Amino acid sequence: MTKILVTGATGTVGSYLVRALRDRSVPVRAYVRDAGRGIERLGDDVELVVGDFGDQRALRRAMHGVDGVFLASPNGPRQAEYECAVIDAAGAAWVQRIVKLSALGAEIGSPLTFFDVHGRVEQHLWASGVPAAVLRPAFYLSNLFATAESVRTAGRVFGSLGDARIAMVDPRDVAAVAAAALLAAPGTPGVAGDAGYIRQVHTLTGPLAVTFTEVAEVLATVLGREVIFVDVPDAAARAALLDAGAPVWLADSFVTLFAMLRAGIHSTPTDGVAGLTGRPPRPVAEFVRDHLAVFGG
Template identity: 50%
Template sequence: MATVLVTGATGNVGSRAVDELRDRGIPVRAFVRDPERAAAVLGGLTDLAHGDFARVDSVRRAMDGIERVLLICGNDPRQVEFGTAAIDAAARAGVRRIVLLSTIGAEAGSPTVFFDQHGRIEEYLHGSRIPGVVLRSSHLMSNLLGSAATIRQAGRFFLPAGDARIAMIDPRDVAAAAAAALTTDGHDGRTHVLTGPEALTYGDVARRLSGVVGRPIEFVDVPDEAALAGLARAGLSPWLAEQVVAVFGALRDGVNASTTDTVRELTGREPRDIEDFVRWSAPLLQSD
């Protein structure tokens, strides 16, 4: 198979997708903004396309000689612009399949901005001349790592999640599903909904986490206003903080409460549970 381009290649899903494809013997090109970070994260991968979505010329260069693309666009006020420009660049380069990482809840016109953005990019892909596959991922287990510092230092983490039941998914399973969609036939035009094996509250997550790390970990529900202030202190822009909190509102409304069998159907194995993810992430979560 010809080289696959992975955008967002140093992120939680993108980096694991690079690993999955390389394990299958598929040549990979990574589209990255930071070559030093790429060198550290991607384990010696040498086919790197440097640039970012804001520079259309760099996106076009990254597409040269590419037949299949895993398109991952990070959350940004210009996400729709970046995603649609990448699809246009892929069409210009003769790309024959795009696998788009999207989210459960994606819908153009949604009052939740992240969902609206993903929905508009999905619509643009379906309206393009490139065969496309959409992967709508549930809430990633790796979002827990945003609270790693307070888990290590205080044995607590703070989120505006309430009692939301969330079928959260390990990013390695999203990556494995993406690799399958990129390398096997029968997916073009389809939308696959990816979830973990069970819907958990963050209180459940805290109890499972406690059992794995061997010390008490507590989840603390916080109001949206307190979450916004905490995210601002962590360095998020006001726009991004507001949209993250809005997503937690959607989670409380049940947007990610249902499970699917899609990971098993695409990969041939069951999705990983939260204990497996915590064991994999344990060095980041153990006390200082």
């Protein structure tokens, strides 16, 4: 039976993927840095391999006996190095396929550090020769959690996004696509496979491109109280990120992302989720209803 290694298993998409695979009775191995957090997030009956992406011995242990690898890691200065190390370890272990979590807008040379890193990792993945699929999700609906406290306490959604339209995607839908791509038979049209291998890139969005004003209106309707979007200048957003403890490179990256979102980089919905899962992506209202307690409902 297929066994899947999930890296980034305690992250948002990774933890949903572990759950989705287990719901299908697929054996899962989770690669985690902290066993305690792994058990807390995933349960005490999930097989864990403890190590970081720079630990070659741990990576070799993690790859032993697996058929597929889900590749995801936190944004950071060594992200490209770490993800390329996973790709190399998977190739050495003759893993049958890799599904990499990337981002919509990934491109070498992008002014946004995140996108440039993903572009470089994608290039390494294609050169590896390992059958692979790349998932490029738009802005995650879970990013709304960053403004949840202000929604609860003041009925305000703060953001540096103006009237940008964004086809926000639920990370649960991204995980469902990852599961489908990892488990599809070799050569299946629309996913990476061992036979007739073609590079596959799946662009994943929500069903509609919405503004943050419309997101606030959805929150107000679902919560039954006033919620208003307040646009803030980039400089104020950067200062708030720094005050919250974000490193300078991360705060600057977010400001760059906000500008790219205002320019429309995530404004076009696709059928990527439906194409691989057979069902439409979740809309904003469903996401909010499913997380009412977070927003003070």
